Amino acid sequence: MRLKTSEFQSLFNDGLNGLAEVFEKHQYELRIAGGAVRDLLSGKRPEDVDFATTATPEDMKRMFQSAGIRMINNKGEKHGTITARLHNENFEVTTLRVDVHTDGRHAEVEFTTDWQKDAERRDLTINSMFLGLDGTLYDYFKGYEDLQNRKVRFVGSAEQRIQEDYLRILRYFRFYGRVAIEADDHEPETLAAIRENGRGLAGISGERIWVEVKKMVVGSHAAHLLELIYNLDLAQYVGLPPDGNVEEMKRVWQNAKGHSPKPMTILAALLHCPEEVEKMDIRLKVSKEEKSLALFLVKHRRELCKSQDEPDSLKPFTDFIIDSRELDSQSKVCELLKYQGEEKLLAELCRWSIPRFPVSGHDLRRIGITSGKEIGASLQELRDIWKKSHYQMDKDELLSHIKS
Template sequence: MSEARVLSDAPWLRSGPAARVLKLLNGDGEEARVIGGAVRNALLGIPLGDIDIATTALPEEVVRRARVAGIKCVPTGIDHGTVTLVVESHPFEVTTLREDTETFGRKAKVAFGRDWVRDAERRDFTINGLSVDAGGVVHDHVGGLADIEAKRVRFIGDPGQRIAEDYLRILRFFRMHAAYGVGEPDRAGYLACIDGRAGLSTLSAERVRMEMLKLLVAEGAAVALQAMADAGLLLPVFGGVTYSGPFAAMIAAEREMGLPPSAVRRLAALTVAVTEDAKRVSARLRLSNAEAKTLDSMGHRWWRLATSDDARARRLLYRLGEDAYRDRLMLAWARAGGVGDGAPRWHDLATLPQRWTAPKFPLKAADFISRGIAQGPALGHVLALAEDAWLAAGFPLDPSAIAAVADQAAARFARDHRL
């Protein structure tokens, strides 16, 4: 199986950093092509992302040519044939053609080669097995062009074998389908993922996190995740119940608000009903500190927003800040069903930060020292009492109202502590 097509709209092949790398590596008996995702995206007319290059030249020859040309070269994976060339601040991974001689998970033993067909056949999916040369000719040895046209994600060769080589390909199958496929996932690949699901337990949390966060924001995420749930693949990933309804509702609410897709917001909708869920998912995926904090905040008593009036919403916005308020509100909205009869009210709550800015708490430590409160822990306590009272009073800024709040807080503190 071999097919070629000319990529007509690819100015980056004629000039610029990528063209310079291809020119450097072509000639004197060697050939270089752009491979993988950049070719796929160029054919689909979407942004390229990283541009990876394959070459018949051995790593030592790649390094030699780069040094002669004055191009920065980083040996990022030279034992496996990969070096990174940096041209005009753009990094390009350059990998010598390879073929697997033994496979055992991610640690396949490879030999360098010069056969473009064998190199393509060792990749994961047909739409990632394409390459394009400096002249714009797309080379297809695995049926990727037809699958791009059909918007179909298929493993190259035997799906079970591809998965056994790296079980992360189970998650990649659904992530790629969410991004580039339509309809039901490829049947053979789907069944192979089910057969190989025990292998998910061998994957590092960091690799699982990377794939799942990408999947969550893909265009077809809801369909792909439902297929994973039907196949029993979400429980091994998250270790708990998942909620397809709130996930779909979160997508609808984001669109209603004109918000860009958020992986963490969508993760909360899919997995979090209470803060214990947030802690489990954060640990299981080893989320970053910021991601874990966001997930935990979203799960904290989100249900109170379902019956929140404007006054309570303002107090919460003041306490949380705009971003955390919006995220928790979006989770409550999603769990309430998303866009529907109650959407106008949820929309009003979600746009509160654009309509109202919380004033700054007007009282300071000096206001209570002058009322006889000693410096130390007592001062922090009375300040907290005063802030609560100020919020409950509706954020008054009139000097007499502020003084009354301070007097009441100081008196309450004195009464409680018998000063």
């Protein structure tokens, strides 16, 4: 098969053409590798393009130096990766490799010139393909067939691939959410291998786990995959509470999935209390913003709700935002409305701008109030009046209440 799509052709610019010329001149093969091939075969233009080659890192350094091409960020050299910079663009090129030793987290590799051996060490069939710069597809494990059939399978033995790097369990889930049509169309032997080897995730760093979990939660089938994590007894190893509220999570996913929820909005449904947020943070080392959102949702998902008297009114939510001193309170309340399934109120809040309270302490001093304590009390009194007016009263109207 030879690919000739516009997405593929759009990759070729002065930088890539220059890179190709260097490898061709020195008679080394250069192909597009991994996820970029998968994306191109799916009709997408990849955001990142990785390259594989039969040239060793030393070969590449000699080639690039002789061509006057700058090399940057060579931290990846011990793993076989050299980054060349041509025409203001970086190109990561990695020598073909085989694993000589793996411990479930890291691999010791040797370089090879055998494309199939390199493909064998990759995780999933859909990620194990190569694409020549002439568009020729090199597919050793039926990855294209799996992609067409929307199947996610490990290369060779699922158990062996998982034991090489236990994070591949979560990568399987993540790509299942991106590729599969049906929510529950797994091969039984794959799930069996995941169950048997799930405890290996305990040795994977929280940062690496969190990267995969976040991507999984914003993909398709997120509720099914999170439930599967519990059914396969993996939750305890990935920082989720062992007795997470799966039914609540499934309900929240249905509420929010059409509104681009943040990953933490879905995961917060599993958590019962702030202490579980803290435990999750210790394991996964989430960002301050992500932790703050989880704590906000766990605290306010029940107490901050629409008014029973005015069910179509945003007022309880806008009052909360007005009173809050947090800069991101409006975005947090938006996530709360996604969580609660309040589509109409969410749409209104997205259009709403926080109004500016029109009275300041200086205005009160001008009319004779000089005590700091009295100024604070008066400002709060006027703020309450302003809120009751749906933020409509202007400065003079509000100050008239003080004068009277």
